[in-house]
Amino acid sequence: MDEDEVGTVDVPEATVARLPQYLRALSTLAEAGLRTVSSEALADAVGVGSAKLRKDLSHLGSYGTRGVGYDVEQLHRQIADHLGQTTSWNVVIVGIGNLGHALAGYGGFASRGFRVVGLFDDGAHVVGEVVSGLPVRPLDDLPSVLRPGEPTIGVLAVPAEHAQVVCDRLVAAGVTSVLNFAPTVLRVPADVDVRKVDLASELQILAFHAQRRAVRSTAAAPAPTAPAPTATTSVPALQRSRRPALGATGPVLDRVGEVV
Amino acid sequence: MDEDEVGTVDVPEATVARLPQYLRALSTLAEAGLRTVSSEALADAVGVGSAKLRKDLSHLGSYGTRGVGYDVEQLHRQIADHLGQTTSWNVVIVGIGNLGHALAGYGGFASRGFRVVGLFDDGAHVVGEVVSGLPVRPLDDLPSVLRPGEPTIGVLAVPAEHAQVVCDRLVAAGVTSVLNFAPTVLRVPADVDVRKVDLASELQILAFHAQRRAVRSTAAAPAPTAPAPTATTSVPALQRSRRPALGATGPVLDRVGEVV
DNA sequence: TAGATTGTTAATCGATTAACAATC
DNA sequence: TAGATTGTTAATCGATTAACAATC
Structure with missing residues (x-):
């Protein structure tokens, strides 16, 4: 040092x-x-x-x-x-659906020195609309908004199917920092930095732990000698666990493609 | 094993x-x-x-x-x-602002086995409104929606100032899994599991790396013998780095309190 | 049997933690 | 000087990785 x-x-x-x-x-x-x-x-x-x-x-x-x-x-x-907070960073948001909309209006960005300078979408029904004071532009306009020399972060809020294509266009336009909300792996050149936020994953991780707590507390119950007592008997919980065991509902299959 | x-x-x-x-x-x-x-x-x-x-x-x-x-x-x-994906998990969203709105309509939840069963907010202008097919209810209705015995995940999309209070109410109502979008530390009992998603932080982390790349590429420049050549001379980049150095803009101060 | 690919071992790396000497 | 608190050391823990024996 x-x-x-x-x-x-x-x-x-x-x-x-x-x-x-x-x-x-x-x-x-x-x-x-x-x-x-x-x-x-x-x-x-x-x-x-x-x-x-x-x-x-x-x-x-x-x-x-x-x-x-x-x-x-x-x-x-x-x-x-x-953190580079001395500089103001430009942000462009691509994909003005549910989530993109929310991100465009998110106050937490501006207050930490991030300025949303462009909203993009290729959907006919959104282009032209004004969201949080900015017009939604077609992706073709990307290069005109990205000033070379001004550091710009790209936020991807498009459906998973489109994420890679859109990412490629961001990169082609000179973006080297990408925040990806689509649940897909993005392939990018080595000089591009991608971070991923997967909202559903967060819930899945919480569910994992919750289930574990539930199972644990059940497992800790003494093996019933007689037919198991009714429903949720109070059981010596291990460490954490106050919730009763999960009620089994129908199985649920994962799907691809949906986002935002 | x-x-x-x-x-x-x-x-x-x-x-x-x-x-x-x-x-x-x-x-x-x-x-x-x-x-x-x-x-x-x-x-x-x-x-x-x-x-x-x-x-x-x-x-x-x-x-x-x-x-x-x-x-x-x-x-x-x-x-x-x-992952407990065999069970369907209930989700309640508290704070139906910008972000809560988007989360309520987020398709990625349903497709992975999460069912949004309640929207809550205490703002006079939102309560009663119907969002994505669900009525926004006052927080007082929490207990009536949370069925004990059904695992429920609470999603916090309220401003930072309110996060702790609302979290307390969720916990009091029996929620033991919380996904927190407010940029605050939540204090919860040991048997409650909290995960945090901090959107602005993600940008800050990207900015950190971007700045680093920029600084590095500048540092790698040979110490200029004569007065430094104009602006962005092409410079032997270290590993990654294609962007020019940051243009210094006015300083930006962090603020508290804003969210969603 | 020969080729492919797993499950596991052991080495390595990075992050956390407790403890404490340095020093205000 | 005595009390407080830092910055750093060293021990510990957890996660990653490469390599390979087991085995389909």
């Missing part, structure tokens, strides 16, 4: 993913009038351990003051710098 | 997060008429290494056939089982 310039030192991915949370917590603290904060207090506000927080900050070359803590404003600036 | 019953063996978190992707890929393969698939091919479709896939499946106690591969339908059933 020598140079301290932003972007010089390597920051672990897990740390990067937490930086936005720290930043947000610091904003809240600053608004509350706090000038200084300890790793303990900040970590707490974000719901992580203080050791992890300090480790994370150490990757930024951040300097707190021993015995005192961190200067809230300075640390905020430092993290914002690392 | 003895018993093979779903929910018995421990499955690593990283694996759980990939199961929905495998499931989806298997659906696609099945639709394409494939009866059998090798770990190589399936892994490929999901964008992971085949070793990782096989390791993941081994946690489920899955049995493929050496020399042959996996039976597409059987593997699909097996994973669906583990």
Whole structure:
């Protein structure tokens, strides 16, 4: 560790993913009038351990003051710098369906320095419509909106079937950062960065854990000697689990193709 | 590894997060008429290494056939089982703003076995409105919609300021799985499972990497002996990086409170 | 039997955590 | 100086990966 310039030192991915949370917590603290904060207090506000927080900050070359803590404003600036929050980023949204619509109007983007500068869709019924103050344009207009030299993030909110094609067009137009809401794997050149948000997956993961809790609590029941007692007998739960076991409903088959 | 019953063996978190992707890929393969698939091919479709896939499946106690591969339908059933996809899950959405609206109409939920059974909001202007076929009800109606015995997932799409209060009410009503779209840390009892989706964070993480690429490519430029050449001279890029350096725009401060 | 592909082993890597010496 | 809190070290844990023996 020598140079301290932003972007010089390597920051672990897990740390990067937490930086936005720290930043947000610091904003809240600053608004509350706090000038200084300890790793303990900040970590707490974000719901992580203080050791992890300090480790994370150490990757930024951040300097707190021993015995005192961190200067809230300075640390905020430092993290914002690392996240590129000093620059305003342009965002284009492709696919103005249900979700694209919502994203176009999402206040959380603007407040963190992201400016939605273009909405795109090739559906005849949407093109031309004005959404959140911006006209929906055909995909062909992409190049005219993407100013080379201005960093632009592409948000993909199209159905899975179209995701790859649309992504290709974004890349062709010079976009190198893509946020993909379609449940598909996108193939992109090595210099393009793709992040994926899969809403249904999130529910599926929750369901996995919930089922597990349910099964566990059932499994913990003593093997019934007589015919099993009625429905949901209270059972010695293992760790977590308050819900009764799942009532079996008809099987459900996964389908492809639907999104947004 | 003895018993093979779903929910018995421990499955690593990283694996759980990939199961929905495998499931989806298997659906696609099945639709394409494939009866059998090798770990190589399936892994490929999901964008992971085949070793990782096989390791993941081994946690489920899955049995493929050496020399042959996996039976597409059987593997699909097996994973669906583990994910609790055999049961239909109820979902309630709280906060019918921009995002809640979109989620209520999101086709990707239904197709994966999630049924939206209730929409809630306390805003005078939304209550009573019908969204995607469901009436928006006041939060007080929560208990009447949540059938004890039916596993229900709560989706939080309210502004950050209200997230904790609303979450408390969900928990009080018996919800033990929460998907949180508000950029706040939720405090919940140990038996409640919370997952968070922070849309702005995703952009921030992309911005971090993009900035890094930009800085790197600039840093790789030979120290100019004469006054630096104009603007974006082509520069020996390190690995990735095609974009010019960021044009500095005014600083942007983070704010709290806005969501959805 | 020969070829293919699994399930598992062992090595490696990255992330988390607790503990503490450094230092304000 | 005494108390507080950082930044870092070292131990631990979990996840990834390559390689290969088992076996269809």
